[in-house]
Amino acid sequence: MSEFKLTTEGIRFIALFESLTGGIARDCVVDEENDRIIFVIKKGDMGAAIGKKGSNINRVKKSTGKQIEIVEYSDDVKEFLENLFQPASIRNVVVVNKNNKRLAYVDVANKDKGLAIGKDGRNILKAKMLAQRHHSVDDIIIQ
Numbered sequence: 272m273s274e275f276k277l278t279t280e281g282i283r284f285i286a287l288f289e290s291l292t293g294g295i296a297r298d299c300v301v302d303e304e305n306d307r308i309i310f311v312i313k314k315g316d317m318g319a320a321i322g323k324k325g326s327n328i329n330r331v332k333k334s335t336g337k338q339i340e341i342v343e344y345s346d347d348v349k350e351f352l353e354n355l356f357q358p359a360s361i362r363n364v365v366v367v368n369k370n371n372k373r374l375a376y377v378d379v380a381n382k383d384k385g386l387a388i389g390k391d392g393r394n395i396l397k398a399k400m401l402a403q404r405h406h407s408v409d410d411i412i413i414q
Contacts, residue, residue, distance in 0.1 A: 280301055281299040284299045284301065284308055284310075287335070288320075291331050293320075294312050295316050297313060298311035298405070306337055307339070308338070310339065311344050311401060314345055315343075317343050344405065348402075349364040351401075352375055355401055356377065358386070359384075361377060364377050373408050377413050395413065
C-alpha cells in the first residue's frame, strides 16, 4: 500500500461522512474541478455508507453541497480496480511491471467503455488517481 496524505479539509469531510453514515472512510479526495468528493471506504461498509434508499449518502450530499462518490477499498489491487470502475462490467484486470512502472490493463465490456471513462474522462482520472494513491499503480489502460 502506498502512503498518502490527507488534507485538513479531507479529514473534516471524513469525520462528517462517518458521523452521518456509520461507514468507515479510509481516504477522501476533494475534486474541485468536477465538484465532487470521493470517499474510499472500508471493505464491507458500502451498505452502511449508502443507507436505505440512499438516505445516508444523500445526507452527506446535502451537508457538503457536492456530489459524493464512494469506492470500496480492497488490499487486492485487482479487486480495488474493479471497485473503482463500478458499475461498469470488468472482464479482467492484469497488473504488470514494465519499464519501472506499474501498469494496470483493465478489460471493460464494450458496452461499458464510455461508462468506465466517464464524461470528459472524469471516471478514468478518478481511477488513476486512487490506484496511484492506494496501490502505486502508475497508469491504467482500458482495453
